Structure formats: C-alpha cells, structure tokens
Amino acid sequence: MKHSELSLFKEKSQKITCLTAYDASMAKILDQAGIDSILIGDSLGMVVQGGENTRSVSMNDMIYHTSIVSGACSNALIIADMPFNSYNNPKDALNNAKALINAGARMVKLEGGSEHTEVIKTLISNNINVFGHLGLQPQLVVSSDDYRVQGRDEDSAKTIISNAILLESLGVSALVLECIPSDLAKTVSEKLKIPTVGIGAGSDCDGQVLVSYDMLGITKGKQPRFVRNFLNNQNSISDAVETFIAEVKEGNFPSQSESY
Ligand code: KIV
Secondary structure, eight states: OOTTHHHHHHHTTOOEEEEEOOSHHHHHHHHHHTOSEEEEOTTHHHHTTOOSSSTTOOHHHHHHHHHHHHHTOSSSEEEEEOOTTSOSSHHHHHHHHHHHHHTTOSEEEOOOSGGGHHHHHHHHHTTOOEEEEEESOGGGOOSGGGOOOOOOSHHHHHHHHHHHHHHHHHTOOEEEEESOOHHHHHHHHHHOSSOEEEESSOTTSSEEEEOHHHHTTOSOSOOOTTOOOTTTTOSSHHHHHHHHHHHHHTTOSSOGGGOO
C-alpha cells in the first residue's frame, strides 16, 4: 500500500489496521494476514531489548529492524519510528529519515507537535512522508509512572488539538493518538482530513495500532486497559492477527471499557 492511500481509507470510512513488527517472521505473518500497515516501533527498546523505555534505541537498531521487516513484506505500508534524539534538528532529522527510507520504510513517525515544525517542514520538502504522534509520547517516558492518560484537562486537550491541526497543515500524512480520552480523539479525528490511528484513544479514531507483543499476550505484567489479548481462544498467531483486523474493521475494537 502507498502512503497516499491512507487518506482514501478515511474518505471511504474504512478503518486502518496497524501492528508493530521487529523481525521477518512476525512481519510475514502480519503482511499475509492482510494488515494495512506495519510499524517498526521504538517499543522494540522494551519488547525486544528488555529496556525500561524507548530512549536507548539507536538509529542503527532502527535501520537493522526496518530492513529485515521491510524485506519480508509485499503489501503492508512500512512505517519506521525515528528514535529518541534522532530528530533534534532539521539536518540530523533529514539524514536519519533518509537512512530509514533507504532501509525500506515508506514513512517515518516522530513524536510531538509545534516544537518540531522546522524538522517536519524539512522532511516533507524533501519528499519524506511523515506520520505524527501526539498524546502520550513514549520518548518522554522515563519510568513506568510516566505512563498516564494525556489531555484530560482543558489546556492540555487544547494543545493536542492545536498540534494536530498544525501537523496536518505542515503536510503530515497521518497521526497516532496515544492514551487520550476517546472524546478528545473523536474531536481531533473530526477536525482533520488526515487519518488518526489510535492506541488507547477510543473507537472513533480512523484506525488502530497495538504493539504485537502486547496483543499476543507475550508482554508480562499489568497491561493498560486498551490492550486486548487477541490470542485468547485462537489456534495460531495468524488467527489472532486476522481477528484483530476484523475487530478493528468492524469497529468492535476498542470497546468502551478498553478506552478512557
Ligand atoms: O513504538 C511503538 O510501538 C509505537 C506505538 C505505541 C504506536 O509508537
């Protein structure tokens, strides 16, 4: 799928499905199950490398995982996360984004809003397709206590809305909304022409993303309420992924009790 097709999904009111992959075997399963897009997330810092947060992930890590995931896929749109400290200024951001595109990504995702205006302008004017990420920004999380629902008060909700509008006006193609109240995600999704892809942001987003290790029950410990174990009652990982796709497409995931 091409990045430009993301907006067509929204125009046709079809939900976008996205899961993370970090290796060729999982990427092949997701691709063959018919997932629309695959994110090589810097969540690999936790789920693959066993770290506390995403901050230790390097550009070399992202290039390596992007190249093996993209090499295993024929259909899904491949999105690679720009890791912490890789987009501190427009010049570094452009070099690093180009390296991820050369490794096989069709789009790069970066966290944050107006503070990255110059970076985003530079990437887009150099034909790099950008996926935004607002709400909870995992790269700002240092300890597990920092995982909190964002945008609950009026001021922070307004900031998320204004950043979303700004990112769209800069030419960003789509937007992850993480861990925000579903009412706020609905407002943002209605205000934008570009699609929103939610994680812990309710069912009114234009698509849904989960960390594959979470939705397969591999991640241990207490899970946030937006994580559903899709492997429950299924015979294989492929069946679990197909169930995720069907539940998102039909608007059955997330439910109200899986939202804020
Ligand atoms: O790194 C990641 O897996 C992500 C998702 C949580 C959206 O950014």
